[in-house]
Amino acid sequence: MSRGFSHVLNSSPLQPGDTQLIVNNVSLSFGGVKALHEVSLKVQQSEIAAIIGPNGAGKTSLLNCISGLYHPQVGEIRYRNGKEHILTSLKPYQIAKLGVARSFQNIELFKHMSVLDNLMLGRHVHLKSSVFSGGLFWGRAQREEIAHRKFIEDIIDLLEIEAIRKQQVGTLSYGLQKRVELGRALALQPSMLILDEPMAGMNAEEKEDIARFILDINEEHGVTIIIIEHDMGVVMDISDHVIVLDFGSVIGDGTPDEVQRNPQVIAAYLGESKHG
Amino acid sequence: MESGVFHSSYQADMGLRPTPLMRIRLIVVLVAAVVFPFFANNYQLTLANQILIASIGAIGLNILTGFTGQISLGQGGFMAIGAYSSALLVINLGVPWWLSVLLACVITAIVGGFFGLPSLRLKGLYLAIATLAAQQIIEWGIIRSPLTGGVEALVVDPPLLFGINLSRDFNFYWLGLILLIGTVLFAVNLFRTKVGRAFIAIRDQDIAAEVMGVNVFRYKLLAFATSSFFVGLSGALLAQYRTIVSFDRFTIETSITYLAIIIIGGLGSVSGSIYGAIFMTLLPAVLTNIGSALENTIPQMAGLIPFVRKAVFGLTIILFLIFEPEGLAKIWRDIKDYFRLWPFSY
């Protein structure tokens, strides 16, 4: 049983429905490979936006542009967080400070750290202590650790990972690691949460848990979520907004119903299944 | 038994010494360290002082290499900066020895931070080569500079505290012990708060760290500076203890010895740094003693000792890398785990 979340999880100042993220005409290529081609889209506050598309369509590349890991040759990405920021000219750590938190397709946890420390690292941008106050662990640094530990314990409750909080992350099962990675992103107190295939490689039951957490985070706390997911059942179930990428281009953008009826999307998916 | 320990508040849970057994062990070690000099002869005290100095330097290197994952071959050079800064401040500017030690730490931190700049672009072996360049530049600077006396040794007046000569073995021991305890406490605290966690995160997954909001480049420089502060401290202490500073104590060989210390002791382990320092200080001493004991029966032994020492040294490193990459700290953990569940361990 959860004892309820006592902190504010969502750090976005926007109202539900406000435009939060604007991807404007973004093109990205690696040498000859066009990963993204004139991609434009918008994401609104408090929606769950799913990005779908065949393997190699450019989904992860798009997320990497949003979090500042890739730099598109053309176009820009704007983010509203009270003020408007141009993400495409910021560094990843600066984007994190705006509250854009994410998980990775291939788990990228800090393997040798405990679950608690991984989550505490998620609090990095909110912590103030320096080398000196940290090394001397006097006053503020200690009070700060305790205060933020409370936030982390709320997330641990929310994700139901109480039993493993002190374990070293590298020793956990794949499914639990995925869950810890979600927790680390939540620890940032996100204004937008980006999840790259958070359910990949999971069985039906594990998927259901993660879907429940995602809905909880979105509905209870109002956090905007961008999710890449291959399981169409899950996508159509949980998302408000679906964006379809194919060969780096947006070929569908709308509600789950609209997208399912889009002939181009149907063709792309049929094409994929034909090729196996 | 250490099992079944629960803490009722987060504060207690985050305490440094969470279990009674650990507290007892710590007290035993501290008492032994305090009693030791009253029973030790001068030779043993010299070894102990070498261990204290090496431990501080090894913790410094471990902060950078073991915890932050930035391999450094510049340890000898950074120690030299500490040693020469302290000595020259005393000799040329008449700065009190204790202030010269503090300033030497700060100067080494700045120099270390500067030589950390290549870590913006370089990782792993490439960074190691860049720090090797730092080592060579510093050595070259010391040999060439008119200030340092070049290849001639610098002689410093013995450090005095209320008239007590701290360079005497028995007296220095207390200074070294207090500073080592301070260094240990600092390092242990650092790695359970924001900055230290960011260091470890950079080692484990630098891209994820950056995406979670860590300014990776800034923190790498901070790791270089923090590490060098303590490396500088160990260099400065060496200068004050020996009262003689010469460049040949700070060559690339020193850098490699310190890497061996933290590999054998345990990368990313504060206590491991000390185990490694003890091991690497006592190993040559033990070998030398065995050698001279055998000298009467096997006369050729005398000439062979230096080679045997080098071979054992190299072999130890290789064996640790192959069989126990996590070092003595891990072996000690395993022993503790074994006895924690004893007699039900299997």
Ligand SMILES: Nc1ncnc2c1ncn2[C@@H]1O[C@H](COP(=O)(O)OP(=O)(O)OP(=O)(O)O)[C@@H](O)[C@H]1O
């Ligand atoms: N760092 C990179 N260097 C070179 N090419 C890349 C890089 N990242 C992505 N690509 C290429 O860009 C294209 C899009 O890749 P991306 O990973 O974005 O696809 P995806 O939609 O996430 O696929 P999947 O469903 O398999 O995860 C692919 O052709 C890929 O090979």
Ligand SMILES: [Mg+2]
């Ligand atoms: Mg992908």
